[in-house]
Amino acid sequence: MKKIVVLTGAGISAESGLQTFRDSDGLWEGYDVREVATPEAWQQNPQLVQDFYNMRRKDVLAAKPNAAHFALAELEKNYEVTIITQNIDDLHERAGSTNVMHLHGVITRSQSNVDSTLTYPMDGWEIKMGEVCELGSQLRAHVVWFGEDVPMIVPAARECQQADIFILVGSSLVVYPAAGLVNYVHYDVPKYIVDPSIPDISRIKNVIKIEERATTGVPELVKQLMTG
Ligand code: APR
Numbered sequence: 001m002k003k004i005v006v007l008t009g010a011g012i013s014a015e016s017g018l019q020t021f022r023d024s025d026g027l028w029e030g031y032d033v034r035e036v037a038t039p040e041a042w043q044q045n046p047q048l049v050q051d052f053y054n055m056r057r058k059d060v061l062a063a064k065p066n067a068a069h070f071a072l073a074e075l076e077k078n079y080e081v082t083i084i085t086q087n088i089d090d091l092h093e094r095a096g097s098t099n100v101m102h103l104h105g106v107i108t109r110s111q112s113n114v115d116s117t118l119t120y121p122m123d124g125w126e127i128k129m130g131e132v133c134e135l136g137s138q139l140r141a142h143v144v145w146f147g148e149d150v151p152m153i154v155p156a157a158r159e160c161q162q163a164d165i166f167i168l169v170g171s172s173l174v175v176y177p178a179a180g181l182v183n184y185v186h187y188d189v190p191k192y193i194v195d196p197s198i199p200d201i202s203r204i205k206n207v208i209k210i211e212e213r214a215t216t217g218v219p220e221l222v223k224q225l226m227t228g
Contacts (some may be wrong), residue, residue: 001080004225006072007181008085008092011170011195012214016063016091022172029056037145046138049218050109050127053141057107058125060089068194068214069095071222078226082159086171086178089145101159103152103178104144111142116149153177160184166191167221170214173199194218 010020016029021028028036029052033109035041073096075081083092083100092100101171105111105119112118112133119142120133131139144150160166166185175178185191187205194210194217201207210217 001078002164003080003082003162004075004165004167005159005185006075006081006083006167006169007160007171007178008072008083008087008169009171009173009178010087011085012068012085012218013063013066013089013091014170015068015213016066016089018059018063018087022169022174034146037143038147039145040147042140042145046140047129050129050140052106053143054126056088057122057141060091060107061125063089063091065095066215068218069097071219072167072169073097074222075225079165084156084159084181086175088141095118100133101156103150103154103156107141107143109142110139112178113137113140114227116151150177153181156181157184161186163189165189165225167194168192168199169194169218171195171199173201188227195220 014020019029021033023066030189035077036049040047069091081099083097085092085100086103088104090106108122110122110127112135114135114137118133127139160181161184163185166189182204190206190208192208192210194214196211196213198209198211210221
């Protein structure tokens with residue numbers, strides 16, 4: 001079976017009603033991401049950061065996977081598929097994809113404040129101040145903040161090196177190390193990019209640009225890959 005590696009960003013979930021980061025004046029739901037998505041922000045104003053992610057979790061739980069998420073899940077019928085997502089939503093899993101790597105964590109889990117490897121499933125939408133991990137430390141959202149390590153980048157890069165086909169959906173490719181993953185894909189591997197505003201990848205070879213929204217472009221591409 002051929003191996004397809006898909007890298008997704010906020011754009012794939014835009015049509016599920018979840019806002020992207022850089023399409024709205026650099027604001028994320030009205031906040032500068034650096035005011036809520038850094039260890040410093042958490043130190044200075046933990047309640048604000050906790051509330052912010054509680055609201056994002058509420059949004060994610062209310063959102064539904066769209067045609068692009070479902071189409072990518074279909075690929076598993078004919079291919080070995082790895083989805084590497086920068087998104088903290090769980091819409092790929094809910095659409096049926098079985099092999100999803102979350103580079104930046106997943107908001108439906110909580111995480112220890114002192115040990116990022118301690119993460120827990122959640123029942124509802126809220127983490128309360130005073131709720132603690134097994135070490136007795138405050139719980140926070142299981143998301144990677146600016147300035148924090150991205151431990152999943154190593155296995156993700158290995159996946160990219162092994163790809164026979166690569167697909168990028170809905171990412172501006174400005175946030176590293178995720179943006180650098182494209183460089184691990186072999187030069188002669190076809191690289192499809194689905195995005196209404198294709199990011200600058202002029203240095204990359206064998207790029208096929210599909211300048212469309214995810215819910216249109218991805219199902220069309222999947223149809224082509226399933227019949228071709
Ligand atoms: N379909 C496909 N792509 C879309 C759509 C759509 N309907 N709407 C917007 N896009 C594209 C935009 O053109 C842009 O290229 O999605 C991309 C979104 O880019 P960003 O907002 O920068 O999101 P992303 O690349 O995922 O951000 C990376 O930044 O803040 C951090 O940790 C956060 O994981 C995130 C990382």
